[in-house]
Amino acid sequence: MLSRAAARAFRAQQPARATAQPPFSLAIRGYAKAGKPRPTQFIKTNKASPAAPSTSAPSPAPSAVSGAARQTSPGTTIPKNQTWKPQDSIKFGGPAATAATGGAAKSATTPASSTSTTADVDRNGPAVPPPQQQSPEITEAAEAEPIAPKTPLPDLRQGIPSTFFEEFNKSEAAKNKSSSATEDKIFGDEATSEGASSSSGSGGRRGGEDEEFDRSAYETSIDRKRAQLSKYGYLAMATLVATAAAYCTRPYDDDENPEGLAPEHLAGWAPAAMWARMTARWSSQKGYYTEPTFNKLLPEVPEAQRPPYTLVLSLEDLMIHSEWTREHGWRTAKRPGIDYFLRYLSQYYELVLFTSVPVAMADPVVKKLDPFRIIQWPLFREGTRYENGEYVKDLSYLNRPLEKTIIIDTKAAHVKNQPENAIVLPKWTGSPKDEHTKDLVALIPFLEYVATMGTEDVRKVIESFKGKDIPIEFARRESLAREAFHKQLAEEAARKPKKSLGGLLNKALGIKAAPGGMTLDNETTVAEGLAQGKMLSDQIRERGQREYERLDREIRVNGAKWLKEMEEEEKKFMEGQMKEMRSSWFGFGGGPKPASS
Numbered sequence: 347m348l349s350r351a352a353a354r355a356f357r358a359q360q361p362a363r364a365t366a367q368p369p370f371s372l373a374i375r376g377y378a379k380a381g382k383p384r385p386t387q388f389i390k391t392n393k394a395s396p397a398a399p400s401t402s403a404p405s406p407a408p409s410a411v412s413g414a415a416r417q418t419s420p421g422t423t424i425p426k427n428q429t430w431k432p433q434d435s436i437k438f439g440g441p442a443a444t445a446a447t448g449g450a451a452k453s454a455t456t457p458a459s460s461t462s463t464t465a466d467v468d469r470n471g472p473a474v475p476p477p478q479q480q481s482p483e484i485t486e487a488a489e490a491e492p493i494a495p496k497t498p499l500p501d502l503r504q505g506i507p508s509t510f511f512e513e514f515n516k517s518e519a520a521k522n523k524s525s526s527a528t529e530d531k532i533f534g535d536e537a538t539s540e541g542a543s544s545s546s547g548s549g550g551r552r553g554g555e556d557e558e559f560d561r562s563a564y565e566t567s568i569d570r571k572r573a574q575l576s577k578y579g580y581l582a583m584a585t586l587v588a589t590a591a592a593y594c595t596r597p598y599d600d601d602e603n604p605e606g607l608a609p610e611h612l613a614g615w616a617p618a619a620m621w622a623r624m625t626a627r628w629s630s631q632k633g634y635y636t637e638p639t640f641n642k643l644l645p646e647v648p649e650a651q652r653p654p655y656t657l658v659l660s661l662e663d664l665m666i667h668s669e670w671t672r673e674h675g676w677r678t679a680k681r682p683g684i685d686y687f688l689r690y691l692s693q694y695y696e697l698v699l700f701t702s703v704p705v706a707m708a709d710p711v712v713k714k715l716d717p718f719r720i721i722q723w724p725l726f727r728e729g730t731r732y733e734n735g736e737y738v739k740d741l742s743y744l745n746r747p748l749e750k751t752i753i754i755d756t757k758a759a760h761v762k763n764q765p766e767n768a769i770v771l772p773k774w775t776g777s778p779k780d781e782h783t784k785d786l787v788a789l790i791p792f793l794e795y796v797a798t799m800g801t802e803d804v805r806k807v808i809e810s811f812k813g814k815d816i817p818i819e820f821a822r823r824e825s826l827a828r829e830a831f832h833k834q835l836a837e838e839a840a841r842k843p844k845k846s847l848g849g850l851l852n853k854a855l856g857i858k859a860a861p862g863g864m865t866l867d868n869e870t871t872v873a874e875g876l877a878q879g880k881m882l883s884d885q886i887r888e889r890g891q892r893e894y895e896r897l898d899r900e901i902r903v904n905g906a907k908w909l910k911e912m913e914e915e916e917k918k919f920m921e922g923q924m925k926e927m928r929s930s931w932f933g934f935g936g937g938p939k940p941a942s943s
Contacts, residue, residue: 594627595620604630636732642745643729644698653696655797655804656746658739658753659721660760661701661708664786666715667776678711679776683787688720689901690790690894694797698744699724700753702737702760717909718901731763738763749803752793754786766805769816788817791887795820798886824883831881 500507597613598604604626611622659665668678688697697720701708705726712724730737741751741764754769755761761768769789772782801807811819875885901908 591624594624596623598623638731638740638743639728641743643725643743644723644745646745653694653797654750655695656698656744656751657691657695657793658698658700658741658744658751660739660753660755660757661699661711662703663756663773664754664771666711667774668711669776680715681774681786682778682783684715686894687787687790688716689897690890691793691797692720692897693890693893694794696723696746697721700729700739701725702727702730702739704728718905719912736760736762740764741767749805750801752796752804752808754789766809769808785817791824791883792816792820794887794890795883798883827883828881832879835876835879 598607602612606629607622607626611619613619662668665681665684666678667681668676670676691697699712699721701724703726705728708726709724712721727737729739729743731740731743732738736759739753739755739760741748741753744751748764748767751767752769753761753764753767754771756771756773758765758768758770761770771785774780774782774785777783796804796807870885872882872885876882880888
């Protein structure tokens with residue numbers, strides 16, 4: 347509503363126009379604040395001025411009317427309802443559209459405005475804008491223009507950045523502002539300026555991102571204790587390293603003679619000598635985990651009590667094959683012919699089992715594989731050497747001469763230190779139909795020949811078969827030797843041997859000549875066998891076959907008794923070990939000592 351003072355002031359400025367102007371009507375329309383239009387309310391005021399003239403005055407120019415005022419059609423006092431409805435269209439535009447349409451159109455197409463007040467005046471009456479009303483053109487322009495960010499947008503490619511410093515700066519700024527206001531009230535502007543300069547110069551991130559805050563001001567007592575303990579820990583570690591270095595670089599005693607160390611480096615405090623001693627000691631410590639358990643894996647046995655040749659055999663994929671399935675779990679297959687292989691060659695070789703499997707896993711398998719202990723010495727992973735991620739079977743630790751040692755394996759990496767002593771066979775897959783099932787048994791003639799012919803160095807013999815299949819190549823060479831032997835035998839039979847005088851004398855005296863030459867079975871000499879057309883290798887094979895049959899017969903007859911005896915011996919051994927342990931715990935006598943009275 348317009349006040350009376352505003353109406354009187356307006357009539358005082360234009361007396362002639364006021365006398366001719368009829369009583370005017372003023373209607374005000376309001377909108378709901380929540381965005382929902384409500385029925386238009388009109389407040390109509392008809393006041394007749396005592397000095398109102400009868401003549402009508404022309405309406406003011408459109409430019410003189412405010413943007414919030416709207417002029418109605420002549421002769422009406424009720425404005426046209428321009429409330430926005432959902433079916434009406436929305437017009438968007440920038441400043442140009444705002445200037446063309448005017449404030450009334452913008453207010454009509456903006457239903458989200460909280461409150462709008464429109465003054466409707468008759469054509470003949472003055473247009474008085476409502477007091478203290480903001481122009482809708484300014485509001486619409488402010489809403490249409492995008493607001494540029496004051497700071498650059500954060501980089502979210504590496505995750506959401508921390509807002510700690512921003513929040514910390516805001517809280518510190520508010521705190522500084524309140525403290526500055528308090529100081530300003532107490533001490534004045536000078537004290538406030540000095541406090542602001544001192545606070546901006548102190549540590550912290552109050553001034554900006556480039557300044558660093560003082561961490562000690564925000565440390566707790568626990569943080570200080572942790573920092574102190576870490577310092578003590580670093581000091582103790584440095585002391586330990588220095589002590590270990592001094593201990594490792596100490597001179598060796600007279601009775602100590604480490605391998606690979608020059609005599610001039612055994613003593614003295616020269617840097618080269620100290621480094622050599624420390625390296626040697628660290629190598630010995632490393633060897634505790636990488637070298638075999640003992641320097642001599644096999645015990646000292648006199649040559650008269652053992653075969654002159656040593657045959658080393660692998661376990662996995664050579665004599666057995668283990669696999670795991672969901673239906674049956676772990677299953678182990680025994681290679682066909684392995685019993686014949688072990689029992690036959692046990693009369694020529696000292697059999698050694700050498701596997702890279704730990705003793706806890708391999709020992710039960712070995713007991714089932716060889717219950718009668720045909721294999722004399724089993725060796726497990728504890729006897730291997732660890733090099734570059736591989737378990738190597740180093741034959742130099744066996745305590746046996748390498749020129750009379752042969753190793754059979756399925757992996758070349760296991761025998762890389764002595765490849766000249768090794769025979770590498772393909773892996774057996776565990777199936778009886780595997781094409782390599784008989785490869786191990788096929789090596790028996792070759793191994794028998796090497797052991798019975800008194801070979802000085804087995805490495806030279808193996809070298810002659812390099813790149814060839816040993817069983818096939820050996821059979822070819824043996825067939826050629828047999829052809830040459832039969833040819834020579836036929837040539838000697840064609841000749842007529844001349845009887846010697848000694849032979850005639852012995853026959854006349856009735857003396858029978860003693861059989862000469864080497865005897866293999868105490869019945870037939872080698873010469874008699876050769877006369878019968880049998881080569882020396884054939885006679886040795888026949889003798890070996892007879893020995894195998896004898897051993898196999900003994901096992902079938904007395905095998906159960908042997909197993910029982912071995913079980914009893916093992917039981918007695920375990921009881922003796924337990925007795926020794928109890929004696930070491932409680933004293934002599936195998937039990938706790940009685941209390942003295």
